[in-house]
Amino acid sequence: MLENLTKKDLKPLVVPYITGQMRDDWLDIIYQMANAKADAIEVGLPFSDPMIDGPTIQESSKKAIENGATTDSILDGLASLDIDCPIYIMTYYNLIVRVGIDRFVERVVSSKVKGLIVPDLPLEEIDELNTATRSAGVSQVLLVAPSTPDLRMASIAKRSAGFLYTMGLMGVTGERSSLPQSALETARRAKKVAPGDLPVLVGIGVSLPEQAREITKYCDGVVVGSAIVRRILNGSKIDEIGEFIQSFKS
Amino acid sequence: MDEPDSTGRFGTFGGRFVPEPLMQALMDLEVNFRKFWSDPEFKGEYYDILKNFGGRPTPVTFLKNMSNDLGVNLYLKREDLAHTGSHKINNVIGQALLAKRMGKSNLIAETGAGQHGVATATAAALLGLKATVYMGAVDVKRQGLNVFRMELLGAKVVPVESGSKTLKDAVNEAMRAWVKEVDDTHYCLGSVMGPHPYPWIVREFQRILGSEARSQIYEILGGKYPNYVVACVGGGSNAAGTFSGFVDTDAELVGVEASGGAALTYGTVGVVHGMKSYILQDEVGQILEASSISAGLDYPGVGPEHSFLKENKRVRYETATDSEVLSAFKILSSSEGIIPALESAHGLAWIIKASRTGEISQGSNVLLTLSGRGDKDVAEVKEMVDRGTVI
Numbered sequence: 001m002l003e004n005l006t007k008k009d010l011k012p013l014v015v016p017y018i019t020g021q022m023r024d025d026w027l028d029i030i031y032q033m034a035n036a037k038a039d040a041i042e043v044g045l046p047f048s049d050p051m052i053d054g055p056t057i058q059e060s061s062k063k064a065i066e067n068g069a070t071t072d073s074i075l076d077g078l079a080s081l082d083i084d085c086p087i088y089i090m091t092y093y094n095l096i097v098r099v100g101i102d103r104f105v106e107r108v109v110s111s112k113v114k115g116l117i118v119p120d121l122p123l124e125e126i127d128e129l130n131t132a133t134r135s136a137g138v139s140q141v142l143l144v145a146p147s148t149p150d151l152r153m154a155s156i157a158k159r160s161a162g163f164l165y166t167m168g169l170m171g172v173t174g175e176r177s178s179l180p181q182s183a184l185e186t187a188r189r190a191k192k193v194a195p196g197d198l199p200v201l202v203g204i205g206v207s208l209p210e211q212a213r214e215i216t217k218y219c220d221g222v223v224v225g226s227a228i229v230r231r232i233l234n235g236s237k238i239d240e241i242g243e244f245i246q247s248f249k250s
Numbered sequence: 251m252d253e254p255d256s257t258g259r260f261g262t263f264g265g266r267f268v269p270e271p272l273m274q275a276l277m278d279l280e281v282n283f284r285k286f287w288s289d290p291e292f293k294g295e296y297y298d299i300l301k302n303f304g305g306r307p308t309p310v311t312f313l314k315n316m317s318n319d320l321g322v323n324l325y326l327k328r329e330d331l332a333h334t335g336s337h338k339i340n341n342v343i344g345q346a347l348l349a350k351r352m353g354k355s356n357l358i359a360e361t362g363a364g365q366h367g368v369a370t371a372t373a374a375a376l377l378g379l380k381a382t383v384y385m386g387a388v389d390v391k392r393q394g395l396n397v398f399r400m401e402l403l404g405a406k407v408v409p410v411e412s413g414s415k416t417l418k419d420a421v422n423e424a425m426r427a428w429v430k431e432v433d434d435t436h437y438c439l440g441s442v443m444g445p446h447p448y449p450w451i452v453r454e455f456q457r458i459l460g461s462e463a464r465s466q467i468y469e470i471l472g473g474k475y476p477n478y479v480v481a482c483v484g485g486g487s488n489a490a491g492t493f494s495g496f497v498d499t500d501a502e503l504v505g506v507e508a509s510g511g512a513a514l515t516y517g518t519v520g521v522v523h524g525m526k527s528y529i530l531q532d533e534v535g536q537i538l539e540a541s542s543i544s545a546g547l548d549y550p551g552v553g554p555e556h557s558f559l560k561e562n563k564r565v566r567y568e569t570a571t572d573s574e575v576l577s578a579f580k581i582l583s584s585s586e587g588i589i590p591a592l593e594s595a596h597g598l599a600w601i602i603k604a605s606r607t608g609e610i611s612q613g614s615n616v617l618l619t620l621s622g623r624g625d626k627d628v629a630e631v632k633e634m635v636d637r638g639t640v641i
Contacts, residue, residue, distance in 0.1 A: 047535075047536065048413065048536040048537045049413065049418060049419075049422050049522055049523070049537050050422075051425050051426065051523075051524075052269040052426070052429070054426075058412055058413075062413075065536060070534040071534060071535070072534075092521075093267055093521045094520045094521045094522055094529075094531070094535050094537070095534070095535040097520055097521050097526075097535070098520060098531065098533075098534065098535030099535070119269050119270075120267045120268055120269055120521070121267065122266060122267075122268060122269070122270050122273050123270075123273075124257065124265075124266055124273075125257075125265055125266060125267055143269070144270060145269070145270045145271035146271070147270075147271050147273075147274045147275070147432065148270060148271075148273075148274070149274070167269075167270065170271050170429055170430055170432060171429055171430045172426045172430075
């Protein structure tokens with residue numbers, strides 16, 4: 001049985017993102033994220049051609065690749081962690097195809113990774129990977145967008161495991177100064193069609209605690225990516241990153 | 251060549267590996283293409299523009315001097331004579347008309363050397379659409395004249411600073427831009443690549459090239475088809491158009507890649523730019539940069555239908571090196587009075603090599619699609635001559 005993320009209290013779920021190996025102390029940052037009461041942590045495998053990522057995450061991917069990051073090196077790093085907080089891997093599909101679906105899923109399981117987020121794998125293309133993840137007990141998180149019609153959103157939500165990743169706007173990853181109207185509307189629609197035990201998290205364009213508070217009136221939590229990655233790129237200290245994550249929980 | 255299956259695949263290749271926000275647009279595009287491509291009024295307008303604006307049909311020219319030298323009968327399908335100087339016009343007129351029918355007022359496009367960008371800007375100017383062209387910053391520097399050409403035609407050129415700052419990154423950036431503007435914008439993709447339905451749509455809009463060539467060469471040869479039909483392959487749009495006219499004949503079909511960008515010859519199966527196909531990638535799955543003398547073939551992937559045609563062995567794929575290409579470029583210019591695009595010179599280079607080794611037997615009839623004219627390449631070749639890279 002695949003486990004979904006569950007709320008421990010009334011506070012919204014907060015899932016911070018980091019690109020694997022983007023900084024030498026990336027594993028320490030992950031520990032700090034867990035200590036800061038992150039409900040899960042999304043770790044990106046860097047890809048040379050990240051289609052849905054804006055400049056900040058592109059930059060972190062480039063850094064990671066220059067640092068010698070590979071699928072193996074990142075999974076090895078994650079396997080060495082001793083934390084309770086579930087880890088979800090974000091990767092573009094080519095990195096999975098390159099290793100081979102079955103081998104990749106085996107590697108993920110042996111690295112104690114809870115789930116996978118593959119942004120360039122829409123509903124129509126998930127079957128091959130989904131067969132492998134289901135039998136291995138790995139949650140495959142699917143994505144919905146403001147352009148997704150209600151019926152399709154319901155079909156996607158039904159197949160999603162772990163949580164439902166709701167894109168708050170039509171655009172690439174990156175910080176936005178204010179929460180777009182489409183985020184509220186899409187969160188509301190997603191919550192309506194998602195099975196009761198599947199939390200709905202909004203990502204893309206949620207950069208500040210007040211934006212998170214506003215959006216979580218309509219959904220269960222947020223994924224915070226570029227706002228954290230920018231801080232890591234800018235050399236923020238580990239405890240500053242932890243404090244930033246905690247500010248989403250207060 | 252048939253329609254892809256319901257999942258957008260040719261055999262196991264193709265598909266739609268894109269983020270969710272693009273799915274609705276791709277499904278709408280498929281529905282509209284299906285509707286309008288069987289609408290006589292739409293087709294009538296498309297053919298009318300290609301005839302009266304685009305200069306079609308383009309002729310087939312017999313190369314007397316080279317044929318004598320090589321001992322084979324060599325014919326060229328002259329896409330260099332189409333408006334804007336290459337086959338790209340066939341596709342952009344089709345897509346721009348489709349965009350208008352779909353009520354979209356903007357076109358976005360990627361471009362490498364600038365040929366597809368110029369063609370898109372041209373179609374936009376003709377049909378009253380706004381065009382934005384994404385071009386790698388490295389290519390913007392290399393192809394200043396084409397940037398000016400696009401601007402003259404009213405298009406906005408956006409230099410792409412991400413990744414390797416070349417064609418593959420221009421595709422990524424165009425996709426990213428499309429996600430934001432998908433409501434009123436059509437992505438006018440330049441080759442038989444990308445997510446379904448693009449490989450199919452672009453091939454269908456390039457089919458006119460192959461159909462014309464088929465009936466022209468049949469008449470020239472007195473009721474026969476050629477022994478060889480050859481085209482260069484980067485993304486593969488002129489080759490797909492060409493082969494669609496001959497796939498049901500006995501002709502041997504040959505696609506020629508640049509040896510520095512030969513996804514079909516040296517690549518492995520992967521997923522990039524929304525499609526599953528052969529791609530150039532390293533051992534962990536990062537996409538490699540292609541590099542050859544012709545920017546138009548510098549693409550690390552290839553259209554999925556070509557991967558299918560390779561696997562089912564209907565087409566053989568060969569390569570040509572930069573020096574073989576430069577030599578072919580000079581031979582065609584000096585002995586026939588036709589300066590070819592460096593892309594098309596790859597096809598010619600293979601024909602020269604294969605005729606000399608006897609692989610193409612003496613007396614064979616050979617048709618090559620000359621996908622574009624070489625004016626754009628003259629400055630670069632001159633520089634190589636001046637540097638002593640070539641004689």
